Each structure stands twice: as structure tokens, then as C-alpha cells.
Amino acid sequence: MKIAVICANGKEGKLIVKEAMARGLDVTAVVRSENQSEAAKVIQKDLFDLTAADLEGFDVVIDAFGAWTPETLPQHSASLKHLCDLVSGKETRLLVVGGAGSLYVDPDHTIQVMDGADFPEIFKPLASNMAKALDELRGRMDVKWTYISPAGDFQADGIRTGRYILGGEELTLNARGESVISYADYAVAMVDEALKGSHIQQRISVVAE
Secondary structure (H helix, E strand, O other): OEEEEEEEOOOOHHHHHHHHHOOOOEEEEEEOOOOOOOOOEEEEOHHHHOOOOOOOOOEEEEEOOOOOOOOOOOOOHHHHHHHHHHHHHOOEEEEEEEOOOOEOOOOOOOEEHOOOOOOOOHHHHHHHHHHHHHHHHHOOOOEEEEEEEOOOEEOOOOOOOOOOOOOOEEEEOOOOOOOEEEEEHHHHHHHHHHHOOOOOOOOEEEEOO
């Protein structure tokens, strides 16, 4: 299986590359600057400069793009639209590293995590922009996409256990009542989905056991 990891120099991107390489997959890092991941194959290009030809032949494209500053937050939508356009109508699957703020906390799916009174104000612009990108992605019936939301507490330095609970559109808690997962275990879940392709045109979520 041939996989491209976009923004492979990021914290999550590096771990996804590492996990995929450890399983013997053919991995290409897509990076804007010098490659810092474990991938031997590299496409050094800005995400917005990628063409359909660049992504030709990949079974899976994993989008690990992230934007954090007020002026770049709209790029969540713009970057995802660009990638969708590049793989539109093709067999290539697009897997997206998503956010937790848009997960629902009620069975009717009317209230999201970011609507809660205790949701940090500082993260609301990020969560709302990522939620907007997800809403736009849902309309792309021409793309074999899967959006994977982490748990609410997404721990960059957490350990890799290799285990997780698979959820759906709603915030899922583990047996200890926690919504937490490490970047490393999220990478495990991402590569599992890349291999299985079980959730085409769906949003799923993952939490540590």
C-alpha cells in the first residue's frame, strides 16, 4: 500500500509516518521544508502547490495539516477543499486528522463539545474553523474521505499503547470516564483505518482504552 502523509513534519504527521513505516507500508512524506520524518520518499512542496499528478498512484493520502493563528485558521477549509479537488473521482482515499470540538454530546446531534460552557474560549476559533471544514467535507460525495476526531484531551507526549476505542460522531468516554488519547495511539488508529478503509465518507473518533 502506498501512502502519502501531508504535513509529515508536524508532531502528528511524524508519528503517522513512523507507525506506517513500522508496518512495512510504502510511505511518502509531503513537506514544505526539509524532511524531518522517518520517510525515505519525499515530496517537498507546499500543500497548496500540490497537483493531481503529485498524488497519482497513492492508495491513501493522510492530511495532517494544522493551522493555529487567527489569520491562518480559514486554511482548514481551503486546504481540505484543495486536497479533495486533487483526488476527486479517484480511488485514492483521503484520511483527515480532525478535531474533537465538533463531536456531539447529545443523541440528537444538536450540541457539540465546543458549545459547552467549560470549553476553553481560546480554542473556540480553532474548533469552529475545523467544524466548518468538516461540514464542507460532508458534501464531497466525489471523494472517498474519512475524518478522524481524537479524544478531547489529545496528548502530544503520551505513550503508545497500541490500543484504543473506536467511536463515531459522539464524544466517547473510556471505562474511567475519560476522553483522552495520545498522539501515538491516534497514529495507530489512523494507520488501521488506512489499511482497512472501513469508514468511507464518515467521521469516526478514537479514545484511549
